[in-house]
Amino acid sequence: MTEILIDPITRLEGHGKIHIFVNDEGSVDHAYLQIPELRGFEKFAQGRRAEDMPQITSRICGVCPMAHHMAGTKTLDDLFHVDPPPAAKKVREMVYDAFMVEDHALHFFFLGGPDFVVGPTAPKAERNILGVIGKVGLEIGKEVIGVRKELRDLMVEAAGKAAHPVFGLPGGVSKPISPELRDRFVAAAAHAVEFGKFSLQVFRDVVLANQQYVDLVTSEAYTHRTYYMGLVDAQNRVNFYDGHLRVVDPDGREFLTFEAREYLDHVAEHVEPWSYIKFCYLKDVGWNGFNDGPDSGVYAVAPLARLNASDGMSTPVAQEAYEELFATLGGKPVHFTLATHWARLVELVNAAERMGELAADPEIVSPDVRAIPTETPTVGIGVVEAPRGTLFHHYETDERGLITMANLIVATQNNAARIALSVDKAAKALVHGPEVDEGLLNEVEMAFRAYDPCFGCATHALPGEMPLIVEIRRMDGELVREIRRD
Amino acid sequence: MGAGDGRPRTLVLGLGNELAGDDAVGVRVARALLVELDGVADVVESSASGLALIEILAGYDRAVIVDAILTGRNPPGTITEMGMADVGRVVAPSTHQAGLPELAAVASRLGLAFPSRTVVFAVEVEDPYTLGAGLSEPVAAALEELIDRVRHRVRSWATGDPGPDADTSPGG
Numbered sequence: 001m002t003e004i005l006i007d008p009i010t011r012l013e014g015h016g017k018i019h020i021f022v023n024d025e026g027s028v029d030h031a032y033l034q035i036p037e038l039r040g041f042e043k044f045a046q047g048r049r050a051e052d053m054p055q056i057t058s059r060i061c062g063v064c065p066m067a068h069h070m071a072g073t074k075t076l077d078d079l080f081h082v083d084p085p086p087a088a089k090k091v092r093e094m095v096y097d098a099f100m101v102e103d104h105a106l107h108f109f110f111l112g113g114p115d116f117v118v119g120p121t122a123p124k125a126e127r128n129i130l131g132v133i134g135k136v137g138l139e140i141g142k143e144v145i146g147v148r149k150e151l152r153d154l155m156v157e158a159a160g161k162a163a164h165p166v167f168g169l170p171g172g173v174s175k176p177i178s179p180e181l182r183d184r185f186v187a188a189a190a191h192a193v194e195f196g197k198f199s200l201q202v203f204r205d206v207v208l209a210n211q212q213y214v215d216l217v218t219s220e221a222y223t224h225r226t227y228y229m230g231l232v233d234a235q236n237r238v239n240f241y242d243g244h245l246r247v248v249d250p251d252g253r254e255f256l257t258f259e260a261r262e263y264l265d266h267v268a269e270h271v272e273p274w275s276y277i278k279f280c281y282l283k284d285v286g287w288n289g290f291n292d293g294p295d296s297g298v299y300a301v302a303p304l305a306r307l308n309a310s311d312g313m314s315t316p317v318a319q320e321a322y323e324e325l326f327a328t329l330g331g332k333p334v335h336f337t338l339a340t341h342w343a344r345l346v347e348l349v350n351a352a353e354r355m356g357e358l359a360a361d362p363e364i365v366s367p368d369v370r371a372i373p374t375e376t377p378t379v380g381i382g383v384v385e386a387p388r389g390t391l392f393h394h395y396e397t398d399e400r401g402l403i404t405m406a407n408l409i410v411a412t413q414n415n416a417a418r419i420a421l422s423v424d425k426a427a428k429a430l431v432h433g434p435e436v437d438e439g440l441l442n443e444v445e446m447a448f449r450a451y452d453p454c455f456g457c458a459t460h461a462l463p464g465e466m467p468l469i470v471e472i473r474r475m476d477g478e479l480v481r482e483i484r485r486d
Numbered sequence: 487m488g489a490g491d492g493r494p495r496t497l498v499l500g501l502g503n504e505l506a507g508d509d510a511v512g513v514r515v516a517r518a519l520l521v522e523l524d525g526v527a528d529v530v531e532s533s534a535s536g537l538a539l540i541e542i543l544a545g546y547d548r549a550v551i552v553d554a555i556l557t558g559r560n561p562p563g564t565i566t567e568m569g570m571a572d573v574g575r576v577v578a579p580s581t582h583q584a585g586l587p588e589l590a591a592v593a594s595r596l597g598l599a600f601p602s603r604t605v606v607f608a609v610e611v612e613d614p615y616t617l618g619a620g621l622s623e624p625v626a627a628a629l630e631e632l633i634d635r636v637r638h639r640v641r642s643w644a645t646g647d648p649g650p651d652a653d654t655s656p657g658g
Contacts, residue, residue: 038506044618059505060617063535110537129537129592141596149541163532 020427020444031427032420033448045406050079050377050397054168057393057408065164066099066155067386068393068408070241073168075393078261079380080170080373080401087366088172090358093241094185095158095167096384097355100240101192102151103387104303104348108199109144112341112449116207120216120443127442136202147195150188157181172370182365189356193317196349200321203345208328217338218329221429222447224292224421225250225335227282227299229414230306231385237314238306238350240385246309247282250294252333256284260383263392267409268297270417279417280409290420298421301389301414302451303343308333315357318350337422340450377401386411388452412453422447495547496527496643497601498636502554503533507619508562508611511629512552514621515607518633519640527640540589540598548643549601550636551586555608562612563624565632570604605639607632 020031038060048056054072058065070092077084084092107113110129118131126134133141158177159165167174177185207213216222232246233239245263247256258266269278270287281287281297288296299305307326313319325342326332334343358364377397384391389411396405412419426447500516503509516531523529527550532542543549555566570586586604593600609632612622621629 038617039615040617040619044505056505059503059533061533065533106538128588130588130595133595138596141592145540145596145598152541163534 020431022431028424028428028431031424031431031444033423033453041408042406045395045403048403050380050395050401050403051076051170053393053395053403053406055164055166058164061410064103064386064388064391066096066159067384067391069159069165069168070096071382071384071386071391071393073170073382074242074384075380075382075395076168076170077380078382079377079395079397081375081378082171082371082373084172084371085366085368087176087363088369088371089242090361090364091158091173091177091369092168094177094355094358094364095155095165096241097351097358098151098155098158098185098188100351100387101196101348101355102148102155104344104351105144105148105195105199107387107452108341108344108348109140112344112452115442115446115449116213116338116341117202120213120446135206140198140202143195143198147192150191154181154185154188158185169370170373174370176367176369177365179365182359185359185364186356189352189359192352193349193356196345196352197317199345199348203342207342216443217336219429221426221443222337222422222450223335224298224300224337224418224425226292226296226418226421227255227285228305228308228333229299229301229390230309231383231390232310233314235314236311238310238312238347238385239314240347240351242384245383245390247299248309248333250292250333250335252308252331256282260392261381263381263383263394263409267392267414269413277416278413279420280414281417290417290424292418292421298417299414300418300451301385301411302340302387303347304334304337304340305389306385307343307346313346313350315350315353317353318346321346321349337418337447337450388412389414412451415451415453419448419451419453422451494525494527496640497543497546497549498523498527498529498640499539499542499549499551500529500531500553501533501551502531503614504531505617507613507616508609508622508625509554509614511554511609511611511621511625511632514629515552515633515636518629519637522637523640526644537589537592540593540600543589543601544593544598546599546601548603549605550639551604551606552632552636553606553608554611554614556611556614560610561624562610562622563628564610565628565635566608566610567635568606568608570606603643607636 021029023029041060045053045056054069054076057068057072061068073092109132114127114129114132117135118127122131129141155165158181159167227247227249229245229247231239231243233243236246245258245260246254249255256266266283267280268283269280271278282299283297285295285297290298292298307322313322325339325346326334329336329339376399379396381392381394391411392409394407395403397403423444426444430443498516498519500512500514502512504513513531516529520529530542534542560566570590586606590600609625609628611625613619
């Protein structure tokens with residue numbers, strides 16, 4: 001048997017490695033993604049003041065600090081048994097929606113989208129934002145940068161810092177929104193909605209109009225019939241900030257609903273010796289190996305999962321886009337992993353519209369943004385939808401509010417089992433024998449890039465050389481071949 | 487931003503996760519120089535990655551970047567000074583991460599002002615994965631020299647010495 005190892009030798013960037021084992025007949029036996037992960041979170045958290053957790057957890061991750069900050073803040077509400085005033089909840093959600101827009105924009109145009117906009121088989125050197133600019137026009141690059149800057153400036157003003165927000169407190173937020181800032185949120189939301197509509201049109205023109213891309217999106221290699229989880233509001237519409245968890249089965253029927261506090265009753269973790277990552281599965285179904293179907297507890301989170309798990313979007317333009325997506329791809333649920341990119345744009349529009357709704361709500365400028373906690377803290381569990389999927393925080397404290405136990409389930413953990421399915425299936429469909437074509441490797445990587453997995457929650461790139469190395473080894477360790485891309 | 491508003495046109499950027507062991511080294515350098523370089527350079531710490539860094543770097547003429555690196559090719563604590571020409575294009579396709587040359591190319595294409603002189607201090611680290619671990623002994627031992635070299639580079643620029651890496655334009 002031969003192992004093919006795709007290993008972007010990076011610094012600490014938590015890039016994963018894809019291991020592909022090829023048997024003596026030349027076909028893929030199995031493949032998986034190995035993910036390095038930060039260690040020691042629970043120990044690190046123990047003994048710290050609970051109210052520091054939204055700041056600490058936001059510093060764990062350079063990619064989605066706002067998601068950790070917000071999940072941590074909501075966990076503190078629960079921990080201190082305090083219900084924030086309505087205006088505080090609206091401020092949090094509005095700022096959070098701004099974050100969703102800018103993060104989704106970055107992913108679609110800079111990270112995952114180039115695979116499609118430029119083309120999955122285009123040379124690697126062109127599958128980046130420069131390639132996108134080349135195909136869609138220079139203005140789009142400026143627009144992505146401009147929209148992100150506008151939103152990040154607003155987040156800085158409302159939340160203290162965009163990278164490490166500080167405004168979330170148990171029972172509310174640290175300061176109200178001024179009328180002037182509200183006006184800027186209104187204007188930015190309108191701008192973001194137009195940007196979102198434009199982005200959807202890019203997807204239609206470039207991806208949907210190209211049968212080759214559509215065939216790839218809907219191909220069996222990128223299809224898994226799993227369960228889907230997402231946060232929904234009282235009308236079962238997607239909500240990123242609050243609501244209850246809803247799970248649909250592989251046929252799209254509601255399987256389960258639960259509150260964040262009940263997550264341990266429904267989510268369990270499976271351990272494999274080859275990965276630090278614990279693979280989440282639905283307790284109600286059980287672990288049945290890396291398989292899809294109704295008998296396997298494997299589920300997915302993130303944009304496509306959220307759309308599948310909901311009955312619709314809360315805003316008009318996004319609802320239209322939601323209906324178009326499902327009508328185009330054969331109805332709910334959609335099991336095509338690569339459709340996640342499209343779902344991400346539907347969500348981008350929804351977050352922009354929702355931000356505008358909240359900014360236009362007269363209560364958003366209310367000075368009543370804090371309820372002071374008065375009760376002894378015990379156990380707190382909170383949830384938000386991070387851009388990459390459902391994010392749970394769980395803290396327990398002593399009577400002084402010092403952490404005795406802390407647990408996080410991040411989006412990539414929720415998705416880990418399905419990501420493993422995707423890598424394995426794509427490899428089996430696309431790789432035949434040790435003579436691996438670069439384009440095929442790219443397509444294997446596309447399988448997990450759609451999820452936008454957050455490796456190690458420590459992502460920041462050394463601005464340096466990161467060659468891709470593919471090692472093909474026999475099982476006894478002998479190096480058969482090395483392919484290096486510099 | 488540094489352009490045209492009288493503020494410094496030099497950026498010191500310390501990259502890293504301050505909680506994750508040796509990954510904090512860039513952040514530690516930034517914090518050590520924040521007050522001292524006031525008025526000479528903007529000192530920024532960040533855990534951002536890839537193309538998100540464009541938003542931090544845009545508008546400056548010169549930049550010193552300090553980051554951790556884990557190659558296994560040098561002993562922990564080894565400081566490597568690189569110009570843009572040494573950095574090389576990032577080609578790892580896993581998450582479409584971008585290195586400095588690609589950032590510069592994107593900025594150039596978009597007409598954004600981007601540092602024309604960039605020096606990167608990369609520090610070989612031992613353990614960048616353990617939360618709360620602090621700096622390992624060899625990396626901690628290199629900290630003082632690292633701070634000194636960053637300080638020296640910024641001061642040299644301030645006094646008009648273009649330094650050995652004067653031409654770091656992306657070349658298209």
